[in-house]
Amino acid sequence: MEWAKNRMIILAACVALPALIAGCATTDRKVNVLYQLVVHKAGGTGTLYLAASGGESAGKTAVQWIVGAVKNKDGEKSGNVVTGRAPVDQLLDAFNQELVAAGYTVIQVKGLPQKVDKGVDLAAVTIELDETSELVKSDGISRLTIAVDLWKNGQEIRKLQYRSMLSDFAVKDRDLLLPMLLQKSMQEVMKQAIPEIVKALEG
Secondary structure: OHHHHHHHHHHHHHHHHHHHHHHHHOOOEEOOOOOOOOOOOOOOOOEEEEEOOOOOOOOOOOOOEEEEEEEOOOOOEEEEEEEOOOHHHHHHHHHHHHHHHOOOEEEEOOOOOOOOOEEEEEEEEEEEEEEEEOOOOEEEEEEEEEEEEEEEOOEEEEEEEEEEEEEEEEOOOHHHHHHHHHHHHHHHHHHHHHHHHHHHHHO
C-alpha cells in the first residue's frame, strides 16, 4: 500500500511538472485601457474632422497587437505585451473624448476632406510597453510618440509632435502596472496637445 501511495505521488508530480513548466513558458501581459478625460479644455467651436493617416486600425477584426516585451531580471524575454486595440485606435478614442469635451462636434473619418474647415490628422502613433518581472516586483516603462497634423480652411497649418516616457514599479496588482502607465502617458500627451490644437484652430 505504501509503495502504491508513493507511486501515485510520483505520477502526480510528473503530470503537474510539465503543466507548470508550460504555464511559465509564456507570460504574455495583456493591456487594456479605457481612456479617462483629463484636460477638459474649453474653447472649441463648430465641426472638427478627426482622422488617422499614420496608423493601421484593426476595425472589428479580433487581433492582438504586440507593443512590447516581458523580460526576467536577467533581461531574457519570457513573453509579449499585447493589446486588443490598435495603438492608433486608442489615441483616436482619447482625442475624440478630449476634443468633444473642448466643445467640438467631432466626426471621425478615414481621411480628411480636401477643403476641411477644421481637421486633426494623427500622422503617426507609437506605443511601447515593456515589463521586467522579478520574484517580488515588476518594473514597467511606457513610451508614447505621436505626430499630429492640423488643417484649417483646406490647408495644413501646423505639424505637432508629442512624446511621453514614464516608468514605475509594482509589488501588488502587477497586472495593473502597464495599463496605469499607458493611461498616464496618454493623459500627459493630451495635456500638451489639446490646448495647442484649440489655440491653433480657433486663433
